[in-house]
Amino acid sequence: MDTAFRYTVLPGDTLSLIAAGISKSAGVTYTAIEAMNPGISPTGLVIGMVLNIPAKGGSNTVLRYTVMAGDTYWQIAEQLSQCAGMTYQQIAAVNPGMNPNIISVGQVINIPATGSGGVPVSPPASGNGQIGFWRWTWSSSPKPPQNCNLGLAFSGWTDIATALQESGVIYGSVPAMKYITLGGGNSNGAFNASRLQNITNAIKAGKLASYTGIAYDIEEGSSGLASAFAQSFAAAKAKGLKVLVTVSHAEPYGIGDANTLMKSFFADSNIDFLSPQLYSTGNENKNDYSTCGGITWGMYANAKAKVIPSIINAGMYADAQAHFAQEKVTLGGFIQWSQS
Numbered sequence: 001m002d003t004a005f006r007y008t009v010l011p012g013d014t015l016s017l018i019a020a021g022i023s024k025s026a027g028v029t030y031t032a033i034e035a036m037n038p039g040i041s042p043t044g045l046v047i048g049m050v051l052n053i054p055a056k057g058g059s060n061t062v063l064r065y066t067v068m069a070g071d072t073y074w075q076i077a078e079q080l081s082q083c084a085g086m087t088y089q090q091i092a093a094v095n096p097g098m099n100p101n102i103i104s105v106g107q108v109i110n111i112p113a114t115g116s117g118g119v120p121v122s123p124p125a126s127g128n129g130q131i132g133f134w135r136w137t138w139s140s141s142p143k144p145p146q147n148c149n150l151g152l153a154f155s156g157w158t159d160i161a162t163a164l165q166e167s168g169v170i171y172g173s174v175p176a177m178k179y180i181t182l183g184g185g186n187s188n189g190a191f192n193a194s195r196l197q198n199i200t201n202a203i204k205a206g207k208l209a210s211y212t213g214i215a216y217d218i219e220e221g222s223s224g225l226a227s228a229f230a231q232s233f234a235a236a237k238a239k240g241l242k243v244l245v246t247v248s249h250a251e252p253y254g255i256g257d258a259n260t261l262m263k264s265f266f267a268d269s270n271i272d273f274l275s276p277q278l279y280s281t282g283n284e285n286k287n288d289y290s291t292c293g294g295i296t297w298g299m300y301a302n303a304k305a306k307v308i309p310s311i312i313n314a315g316m317y318a319d320a321q322a323h324f325a326q327e328k329v330t331l332g333g334f335i336q337w338s339q340s
Helices: 015-025 030-035 073-080 088-093 160-169 193-204 226-238 258-267 297-302 314-326
Strands: 003-008 050-054 061-066 108-112 130-136 150-154 177-183 213-218 242-248 273-277 333-336
Touching: 003 061, 003 073, 015 050, 015 061, 015 088, 015 108, 030 050, 030 073, 050 073, 088 108, 150 213, 150 333, 160 177, 160 193, 177 242, 193 226, 213 226, 226 242, 226 258, 242 258, 258 297, 273 297, 297 314, 314 333
Parallel strands: 130 150, 130 333, 150 177, 177 213, 213 242, 242 273
Antiparallel strands: 003 108, 050 061
């Protein structure tokens, strides 16, 4: 069962009360949450702040939620929308080793997506769903797109120690939901069995816990890693982390079995977002829809993950929407590469 979000235990909580409150609020709008918290602006959320969450269609508080890194009112509402019909048994099942009768104030627990008819929450007025930003670790004055709600700390390394060190330097300036990016388009970012295992070990050891998710930038590397990637994605989800996979155009250009790899990505329910890169140099003045192998854009329609392409700037998103619509692919947003 996928983790929808993580919840911080408050005084008086029991699993039954938490489950009941979450179920009642599934489908609440982000504007209703904002209205229940007067004096707190949408851009004024602070980690550790406790918010009042009303029931769907109601005006009374049914849940108290502690703000975590990357949260926005919309993000909180979207997470809750996945949890209709929540039971305390479902919460206990995704928190192995936890005694459901003994939970402690401040304890952070996984909340699963129930898959029982949650109501999708419309995104804010931008209408673009996920609006992401590649925050380069070497950029001195980055300018994220408006309404950015997903930030990727990008260093270009698969070496986990180096990626953590370089991403940590700019952590505070990574906007909204913070993802650490692992991989890139050169030898430093190439994947092999050893590097990928080190990443998976670091996830299991909790070394990436300060991030909302992991972005795997898969462009170059060894063949035969489909199973190892699947295990790494599963390890991330088990730790409550989101998983994003980005590739060079429709598939990795520097991996011998890229077709096999992409087909495994399309079928993997542990991947939350797929982000094909619609550029080569990052200096193009229009989206590049070229393909270099057997994967076509139409195949993205079968992906279990949301498709949010990486584009040079936000102004190119409308063209991407039109192109993918012809391929029967509905986009869920975009990630901007340009720093300005």
